[in-house]
Every structure is written in structure tokens, then in C-alpha cells.
Amino acid sequence: MMYSNIKNIILFFSLIVFVDFAGGYFLKKHFFNISSGTYGRINEGLKSDSKVLILGSSRAMHHYDPNILSKNLNISCYNSGLGGHGLFYEYAVLNERIKNNSPDIVILDLSPNILIDNRSYSKLNLFLPYYNKYQSFKEIIKLDPKFSNLELISNLYIYNSTGYDFIKNYLQKSIKNNNGYIPLQDQVNPNDFIPFFLQSEKIDKTKIDYLNKIISLCKKNNIKLIGVVSPTFIKFDRNNRIINKLDSIFKNHNIDFYNYSDFPKLYKKPIYFRDQLHMNRLGAEEFSKDISNKIN
Amino acid sequence: MLFNSIQFIYFFSIVLVLYYLSPFKWRWFVLLISSYYFYMSWNVNYVFLILFTTVISYYTAIKIESSKSHSIKKIYLTISIVVSLGVLFFYKYFNFFGTSLNSVFNSFNVEQQIPYLKVLLPVGISFYTFQTLSYSIDVYKGNMKTERHFGIYALYVSFFPQLVAGPIERSTRLLPQFRVEHKITLSNVIIGMKWVILGYFMKLVIADRLALYVDSVYNNVYQHSGSTFIVATFLFAFQIFGDFAGYSSIAIGIARIMGYKLMTNFKRPYFANSIGDFWHRWHISLSTWFRDYFYIPIGGSRVTKPRWYMNLFLTFLVSGLWHGASWTFIIWGALHGLYIMIENMLKLQVIGKTKVSFLERIIRIFIVFLLVDFAWIFFRANNLNEAFYIVRNIANISTDLFVDSKVFFYGLIGLIILFITDFIIEKNNDSILLNSNLNYKTAIYFSLLICVILMIGVFDGGQFIYFQF
Numbered sequence: 001m002m003y004s005n006i007k008n009i010i011l012f013f014s015l016i017v018f019v020d021f022a023g024g025y026f027l028k029k030h031f032f033n034i035s036s037g038t039y040g041r042i043n044e045g046l047k048s049d050s051k052v053l054i055l056g057s058s059r060a061m062h063h064y065d066p067n068i069l070s071k072n073l074n075i076s077c078y079n080s081g082l083g084g085h086g087l088f089y090e091y092a093v094l095n096e097r098i099k100n101n102s103p104d105i106v107i108l109d110l111s112p113n114i115l116i117d118n119r120s121y122s123k124l125n126l127f128l129p130y131y132n133k134y135q136s137f138k139e140i141i142k143l144d145p146k147f148s149n150l151e152l153i154s155n156l157y158i159y160n161s162t163g164y165d166f167i168k169n170y171l172q173k174s175i176k177n178n179n180g181y182i183p184l185q186d187q188v189n190p191n192d193f194i195p196f197f198l199q200s201e202k203i204d205k206t207k208i209d210y211l212n213k214i215i216s217l218c219k220k221n222n223i224k225l226i227g228v229v230s231p232t233f234i235k236f237d238r239n240n241r242i243i244n245k246l247d248s249i250f251k252n253h254n255i256d257f258y259n260y261s262d263f264p265k266l267y268k269k270p271i272y273f274r275d276q277l278h279m280n281r282l283g284a285e286e287f288s289k290d291i292s293n294k295i296n
Numbered sequence: 297m298l299f300n301s302i303q304f305i306y307f308f309s310i311v312l313v314l315y316y317l318s319p320f321k322w323r324w325f326v327l328l329i330s331s332y333y334f335y336m337s338w339n340v341n342y343v344f345l346i347l348f349t350t351v352i353s354y355y356t357a358i359k360i361e362s363s364k365s366h367s368i369k370k371i372y373l374t375i376s377i378v379v380s381l382g383v384l385f386f387y388k389y390f391n392f393f394g395t396s397l398n399s400v401f402n403s404f405n406v407e408q409q410i411p412y413l414k415v416l417l418p419v420g421i422s423f424y425t426f427q428t429l430s431y432s433i434d435v436y437k438g439n440m441k442t443e444r445h446f447g448i449y450a451l452y453v454s455f456f457p458q459l460v461a462g463p464i465e466r467s468t469r470l471l472p473q474f475r476v477e478h479k480i481t482l483s484n485v486i487i488g489m490k491w492v493i494l495g496y497f498m499k500l501v502i503a504d505r506l507a508l509y510v511d512s513v514y515n516n517v518y519q520h521s522g523s524t525f526i527v528a529t530f531l532f533a534f535q536i537f538g539d540f541a542g543y544s545s546i547a548i549g550i551a552r553i554m555g556y557k558l559m560t561n562f563k564r565p566y567f568a569n570s571i572g573d574f575w576h577r578w579h580i581s582l583s584t585w586f587r588d589y590f591y592i593p594i595g596g597s598r599v600t601k602p603r604w605y606m607n608l609f610l611t612f613l614v615s616g617l618w619h620g621a622s623w624t625f626i627i628w629g630a631l632h633g634l635y636i637m638i639e640n641m642l643k644l645q646v647i648g649k650t651k652v653s654f655l656e657r658i659i660r661i662f663i664v665f666l667l668v669d670f671a672w673i674f675f676r677a678n679n680l681n682e683a684f685y686i687v688r689n690i691a692n693i694s695t696d697l698f699v700d701s702k703v704f705f706y707g708l709i710g711l712i713i714l715f716i717t718d719f720i721i722e723k724n725n726d727s728i729l730l731n732s733n734l735n736y737k738t739a740i741y742f743s744l745l746i747c748v749i750l751m752i753g754v755f756d757g758g759q760f761i762y763f764q765f
Contacts (some may be wrong), residue, residue, distance in 0.1 A: 008734035009486070015743035023747065125756075146756055148302045156750040163751065164705045 024155020030166070031129050031159065037169035038082070039129070039162070045080035045093055045180060046134075049101035052076065054180070055090040056109025056230075058083035062278050063109065063230045065288040066179035072292035075104070079180030084123055086114050087210040088140040092127070094214060095136035098221050105224045105295065108214065110246055111277070112229060112237035112261060115208060116201040128158040143206065183281035184274040188233055195234045195276055198242065208249070215253050226295060227257040231266045231287055233273040258294065260287065297337040299546045300499055300755075307334065308550060311456075315554055320477040324448050327474075327554075331456040335419070338460075342418040345383065350453045352379045353428035354446055357435040361442045369436060376432040384425045387418055392621030420460035422618055424453050426585055431467040433589055440467050448474045457551040461543045463561040463581035470556070478555025486734050491549030493742050493749075494717070494730065495542045500753030501710040502538030506531040508754070509703040510676070517682045522692035525673075529690070531703075532676050533669045534711060537565065540579070560726065564718040566668075569652065569660045571635040572645040574668060582618070586611050608640065609633035619675070624683055628674040635667055706752045713748065 034040050041061075052075055054064045060081025069077040080093050090108065097103060124144045130137035131152060141147055151157050218225040227250045229243055237243050243259055250257035265286060266272045272283030279287060297304050311330045318326050336343050356376035363369045394410035401408055431452070434440035443449040452471050458464075478484075513520050513528035520528075544561035551558045561581050568574035575583045591611040597604050609630070616629015639645050646652055652660065673690075677683035721729055729738060 006482075008736055008739045009482075011736060012734060012739040012743050015740060016746050019743065019747045020750070023751075122756075150302055150305070151750075151755065154750050156747055160750065160755070161702070161706065161752060164702050168701075 020154055020156050024159070027129075027156075027159045027162070028133070031162070032133070034166065034169045037165055038126070039165055040169055041080070041082060041180065042093075042127075042130070045078065045082075046096055046100075048078040048080070048097070048180075050076040050078035050179070051104045052078070052107065053094070053097060053103035053105070054079040054081060054107045054109065055093060056081045056107075057086055057111050057114075059111050059230050059277060060107075060109035061180070061182050062184050062274075063284050063287055064107065064291070065181050065183070065284055067181070068285060068288040069292045069295075070179075072289070073105075073296060077179060079178075081109065081180065085126070086111070087207050087214065088124065088143060089127070091210050091214050091217075092130075092134065092136035092140050094217055096134050098217060098223075102221055103223060105226070106214075106218055107226050107228060107291070107295075110227055110229050112232065112235075112242055113198060115203045115211075115242050115245060116198070125160075128160065129162060131158045181284075183284060184278055185280060186274050187280060188270045188273045188275055190270050193233075193276070196236070198237045203242070203245065211246075211249060215249075215255060218255075219253070225255050227255060228291065229259045229261045231260045231263040231272075231279060231283065233270070233276045234268060235261055236277060237261065258291070260291075263287070263290075265290070297334060299543065299550075300496065300504075303337075312553065316480050323477075324445075324451050324474055327455065328447055328451045331451065331454040331459060334456040335454060335459060338419045339416065342416075345387075345418055345421070346424060346454055347450070349380055349383055349425065349428055350450045352376060353432050353453070354443075354449050357432055357442045358444070360432070360436050373432055373436045377429060380425050380428050380432075384421055386413075387415055387421055389617075389621045391415075396623075423462050423464055424459060426464050426582075426618075427467070428453055430464075430585060430589060431471075434467055440471075443467070443471050455551075455556075457547040457556075458558055461540070461547070462579075463544055463547065463559050464585050465558060465581070469559065473556050481555070483733055484555050485553050487731055488549045488551070488553035490730050490734075490738070490742055491545050491552060493549075493745055495545030495547075495549060496753070497710075497745050497749055498538040498542030498545060498714070500542075500749055500755065502707075502714055503535050503542055504539075504754035505703060505707050505710060505752070506535040506538070509700050509707070510535050512700070513698065514676050514678065514682075517677070517685055520698055521695035522690050523695060523697040525686050525690045526693065527697065529669055529673055529676075529686070531707065532672050533566070533665070534707075534714070536672065536675070537562070538710075538714070564722050566665055567661060567718065567722050568664050568668075569646040569657060570644060571632065571639050571664060571667065574664055575632075575636070582615065586615050590614060605637045605640065608636050612636060623680045624674045624677050627680070627683070628671050631671040631674065635671075709748075709752060713745075 031039070032043055034043055050066070052066070052069060052073060054060055054066065054069075054077065056063075058081065061079060061083060062081075064079050064081070066077035066079050082089055094106060121144050124141050125147075127137045127141055128147075131141055132138075132155075141152075215225060217223075227246060229246070240259075243261060247257050247259065266279070266283055272279055272286065274280045297307060307330075311326070314326050314330075315323055332343055335346060353376050356372045356379075359372040360369045360376075363372065391412055394412060398409050431440065435442050443452065448471070451474055452465075452467060455465075455470070510528050510532045513524055514532070517525075541562040548558045548560070559581055561579060563577040563580065565574055565578040568577050591607060594607050594610065595603060596607060599607065610633070612629045612633030613626065614629070616625045616627070616632070619625040619628070646660065673686050674683045677686060717729070729741070732738070734742075
């Protein structure tokens with residue numbers, strides 16, 4: 001009886017270790033080949049060898065057309081913007097790109113709420129599949145205290161809830177052709193538009209640290225960094241509290257910083273916007289032309 | 297400290313080591329300190345409340361037992377019941393009755409207003425109050441000798457595996473277990489671990505996944521419509537089952553690892569043949585408590601038929617109120633009372649292994665599920681207005697269904713595994729999967745279950761629903 005129990009306990013633990021190891025190995029082998037959907041964006045962005053790298057959140061993803069920038073600057077360009085994620089993700093991607101195919105120019109799109117938006121902590125679990133492969137992702141995941149070393153030992157856990165993305169991503173159209181750019185089609189309706197504004201939320205010191213880390217990385221690797229607040233339909237940061245803070249950080253480092261939040265060519269013109277913070281394709285094309293001329 | 301937190305895993309590992317390293321005569325002390333620490337991790341101040349209830353029920357029980365006169369025994373029992381229920385009423389029901397009475401006053405233009413108290417509901421108060429009540433009543437009835445060791449009695453009230461959400465243990469069953477030395481045995485560890493793994497599966501894979509959809513619908517009812525309400529209410533039936541049965545399963549498992557046997561609280565309730573059968577399978581420790589300490593004392597079935605139906609209805613009505621100080625819970629209880637009354641009037645009740653044809657069983661299971669699920673609308677809705685809004689609009693299925701593909705995908709995988717597991721246990725019994733040593737089949741099953749939890753469990757889902765009761 002005792003012998004049978006011990007034999008089955010060994011079987012029980014061996015199976016967990018085996019399935020965890022084999023499953024983790026299988027998922028790792030296939031995960032980084034995903035080329036569409038959210039994980040596809042991240043994977044392709046990490047593999048890209050473009051000379052111009054665009055980083056930022058959904059505003060970067062929808063506002064910069066790499067084809068226009070490539071044409072005007074005459075160098076390759078890739079848009080690695082990712083909706084709902086800010087400086088932590090941008091730092092991790094830049095760090096990994098520098099290790100493999102370092103860009104020459106980085107355009108860092110800064111949302112007007114970039115230093116206060118706390119959502120980015122709770123969303124760090126999105127990057128768990130990159131935990132074992134990329135040191136920079138390991139670093140940012142650790143910023144969320146809910147992850148303990150105990151669960152991160154598991155090879156399967158880091159792919160938690162990715163099965164659906166596996167299936168969906170394989171069924172979705174690849175984003176390769178647009179070099180990461182996702183244009184928006186609709187137009188804001190000024191009649192049922194309710195603006196929202198930045199309140200008095202505290203600035204997150206960790207985010208300033210990560211912005212400084214990005215700046216240091218670029219300086220150390222001779223990468224030309226450009227900080228940009230891309231256009232808004234109606235200004236979100238009405239008193240320029242965050243924008244002024246960003247401006248002073250960039251000025252301290254002698255780095256170009258462009259505030260387009262009330263860019264006269266597009267500001268308050270519904271034809272160029274999908275909502276208060278996102279331009280549509282028309283707006284993105286106009287803006288991409290302008291910013292590429294400025295960089296040139 | 298939640299069972300589904302890393303802190304609890306560390307806490308339990310330390311308690312387990314201390315427990316087995318301690319000499320038998322000090323083990324009650326290790327468990328008592330651990331239980332109080334566990335409770336204090338929610339609210340330090342409320343530990344005095346549980347201590348107060350413990351002291352009162354401890355001393356009144358001794359007085360009940362030592363008193364010769366029946367009337368004095370009765371006085372001490374009354375003191376015990378009034379104090380325990382008084383504390384429960386003050387913290388849980390005062391504001392509910394106050395606001396309800398204020399509404400009545402307002403409608404009669406009476407200026408008198410009952411003040412609203414800013415008190416936080418102590419976690420698990422309904423559970424440990426019922427445990428102390430059953431102890432006092434059992435001592436009064438002579439079914440139980442008093443526990444003279446205050447520490448052991450305090451441990452019975454606060455035993456951490458079942459302190460905050462049950463099972464509601466009986467003194468006759470749990471107290472003697474604290475007097476017996478439990479040696480660490482492989483068998484207990486294996487059985488306990490199996491219950492714990494199954495509990496985590498139910499909580500993390502079923503309950504917390506489905507909650508993502510259910511909460512988004514029930515917390516924004518006016519943005520949704522019929523077909524979405526049907527899906528959300530269907531999923532809530534499994535969310536609450538996964539949540540509560542999951543908690544009970546983990547509680548049974550961790551107690552078993554230390555050698556203690558807690559009562560089974562759930563027996564595959566959605567395989568029930570009748571509403572009566574459902575209550576023999578759902579929250580068994582509560583339904584048997586109400587049977588023994590409320591339903592039978594008010595007459596049970598040994599009365600006239602109309603009175604019997606009234607007793608059944610009243611029992612479920614009070615059970616609804618036990619769940620929460622809100623009209624939604626009272627209606628939920630009343631609905632079950634109504635179901636059981638009608639079932640008994642029409643002699644439709646079938647319980648346990650009573651033979652019915654396969655087709656009849658399927659039809660019965662389906663109808664019982666529909667009735668129970670309909671009542672869940674009131675249980676889950678944030679208030680009465682929203683509950684009635686859902687009831688009024690649930691049949692309007694022509695409108696768009698709110699789809700959350702991820703929840704549906706992972707939820708379906710979880711429900712299929714749950715169905716297969718429950719089906720196997722239902723066809724055989726608990727011992728085939730849970731209350732037995734490990735064989736190669738169960739070793740494979742539970743190791744794969746852990747991998748499923750790692751792959752599709754929701755690890756930041758939050759607390760258990762029944763903590764609010």
C-alpha cells in the first residue's frame with residue numbers, strides 16, 4: 001500500500017514537471033512565431049531591424065505611418081506602439097532592440113497621461129510569455145508585486161490565458177505590410193462629443209525613472225531620440241502639467257521634444273480625428289508628413 | 297488573507313510545520329494563534345468581536361450544563377442566543393432594517409428616522425455565530441457535553457480553514473477531533489491535497505473566469521439586454537458554485553492535511569432531481585443547520601399540512617436573510633421556499649438515489665436548473681430594481697448578445713472538465729476521485745488539473761463571494 005502510494009506520488013509530481021516542461025517548451029517554440037494580433041505586434045517589433053523605431057501607446061500605433069516616414073527620411077521605419085501600455089513596455093522593447101538590431105532614431109510618442117496612468121501596472125501580465133526569454137521584460141514584470149517567484153517557476157504559467165490568442169492570432173491577418181501601423185477609419189462626431197480632461201492625479205516616480213532609463217539607453221548607444229506629444233482633438237492636459245514636466249526632462253538632457261497636442265493644422269478639426277485622443281487615417285497621414293519633415 | 301493568494305500558501309506551510317513539530321498538548325494553541333492571526337489579516341479590531349461571542353457562548357454553556365433547574369437552563373440559553381444573534385443583527389442587519397423602516401416612516405410622513413451606522417460587516421460573522429448557536433443548543437438539549445477547555449472551545453469557533461465561509465461545523469463533530477492526536481499520514485496529505493487542487497480549479501478556472509463576464513453584465517445591467525442576461529445568469533450559476541464549492545473544497549483539504557475531517561458541503565447540486573434534492577446537495581452544512589435548529593423546532597413536518605408548508609417557506613425565507621441584509625436575498629429565499637412548498641404539495645420531490653427513468657431525470661435536472669438559475673438573478677443583482685429590470689427584459693432575446701470570446705473559450709474548457717469530474721463522482725462516489733489514496737488514474741487526473749489551472753486559471757480574481765455573508 002505504502003509502496004503503491006509513493007509510486008503514484010512520484011508519478012503525480014513527475015507528470016506535473018513533465019507536462020509543465022514539455023508544454024512550456026512547445027509553447028515557447030511556437031509563441032514567438034506568432035505574427036498577428038497583440039502578441040504578433042510585440043514579436044514583430046522585437047524582430048524588426050528598422051532604422052527608425054516608433055514607440056508609444058495606442059496613439060503611437062494609430063498616429064505614425066512608417067511608410068510615409070520611410071519615404072521622407074529614406075530609411076526603414078517600424079511602428080512598435082502598443083495600446084494600453086506605456087513607458088515600461090517601451091523601455092523593454094528598446095532595450096531588446098538595442099541588443100539585436102539597434103535603431104538609429106527612436107520616436108517616443110508620449111501620451112498626455114503617460115506619467116500618471118496606473119493601468120500599465122495591472123496589465124503587465126500581458127508580457128509574461130517574454131519573461132524567460134528577455135531580461136528587460138523580466139525586469140518590468142517584477143514591477144507588479146502580485147507576481148511572486150513561486151508561480152513564475154512554472155513554464156506553463158507564463159503562457160497563462162494565451163491559448164485563445166494562439167488560435168485567434170493564427171486566424172488574423174498579418175500586420176507585416178503596414179510595418180506596425182494600424183490606421184483608424186471613423187470620424188469624431190462633434191455633436192455627441194464629451195471631452196475628458198487630466199485631473200490632479202499624482203505623477204508616478206517610477207515612470208519618470210523609466211523615461212530617464214530610455215533616455216540614458218539612447219544616449220549610451222548613440223541613438224537619436226525624439227520625444228513627441230502627438231495631436232489631440234481637444235487638449236487632454238489643459239494646463240500642460242504633464243507636458244511641461246516632459247518638456248523639462250527632455251530639455252535637461254538636450255533632447256528634441258515636440259508638443260503637437262494643439263497642432264493648429266489639425267486641432268479641433270473633426271475630419272482628422274476618431275476621438276479626443278486618436279487621429280484617423282487622414283490625420284495620421286498629415287501628421288506623419290509633418291513630423292518626418294521636422295526630423296529630416 | 298485569501299485561500300487563492302501566495303500569502304496563504306506561505307501561511308499554511310508555516311502553520312503545518314509548527315503544528316506537526318509541536319507536542320500534542322500544545323497543538324490547540326498553535327492552531328488557535330494561527331486562526332486568530334488568519335482572522336486579524338482582515339481586520340484586527342473584529343478579533344475582539346469573535347472573542348466576545350466565544351466567551352459568552354462558552355460561559356453560558358457551562359451554566360446551562362451545571363444548572364439543575366430547567367428554567368435557569370432556558371435563561372442561559374436565551375442569553376447565549378440573544379447575545380450571539382444581537383451581535384449578528386447589529387453588524388449585519390441594523391442598517392437594513394433601519395433603512396427599510398425609514399422608507400415606511402417616509403411613506404406615512406413620519407419624521408422619525410433611524411440613523412445609519414457606519415460599520416463594516418465582520419468577515420465570516422454569520423458562519424461562526426451559527427457554530428456557537430448550535431453548540432449552545434446542543435448543550436441545552438443534552439446532545440453535547442460542554443467543552444471546559446476554553447482554548448479548545450475558542451479554536452472550535454475560530455478554526456481557520458472554515459472560519460470565514462464554512463462549512464458550518466457541528467460541535468458534536470468537530471470538538472472531539474481537537475482532543476485526538478493527529479499524526480501526519482500520507483493518506484491524509486494525499487486526500488487533502490486532492491480536495492485543495494479541486495478547490496483551486498473550481499475557484500480559479502471556473503468562478504474567477506466566469507466572473508469576468510457576469511460582473512461586467514450585472515454591474516451594468518442597463519447597458520445590456522435579454523440574450524446577455526440569459527448567458528450571464530447561466531454563467532453565474534456556475535460562478536457561484538465554483539466560488540463557494542471551491543472554497544469549501546480547499547477548506548476540507550487543508551483541514552484534512554492536518555488530520556481533521558470537515559463535512560462535505562456540496563454534492564454536485566446541478567445534478568439535482570428536485571428542489572428538495574438541490575438542498576441536499578447545496579451548502580449542506582447550512583441547510584442541515586436550518587433543518588435541525590429552525591425547521592424542526594418550529595414544528596417541521598409533524599404539524600398540519602398548511603402549517604408544514606408555512607414552516608418550509610419560513611425556513612427558506614430566513615435562510616435568504618442569513619445570506620445577506622437585502623431584499624434581493626429575501627426574495628431569493630422566498631422563491632426557494634415557494635418552489636419547495638409547491639414541490640411538496642404536488643408530491644414531486646425525489647431525493648438522492650431514488651430511481652427515475654433516464655429521460656425523466658434529464659427533464660427534472662433541466663427544470664430544477666432553470667428554477668434555481670432564475671432565483672440566482674435575485675441573489676446576484678446589486679439591488680431589487682436591477683433584479684426586476686433583468687426579469688422584465690430577460691425574454692427579449694432579439695437584441696445583441698454581449699460576447700467576451702476569451703471568457704467563453706476558457707469558461708467552456710473549465711465547464712467541460714467540471715462536468716466530466718462531477719459526472720464521474722455522481723456515477724460512483726467521492727471515494728473514486730477524492731477520498732481515496734492515489735492510484736495511477738487519479739495521479740494523472742490531478743497532475744493534469746494542476747497544469748490546466750496554470751494554463752487557464754485567473755490568478756488575480758479576488759475574494760470569495762461568500763465572504764460577504
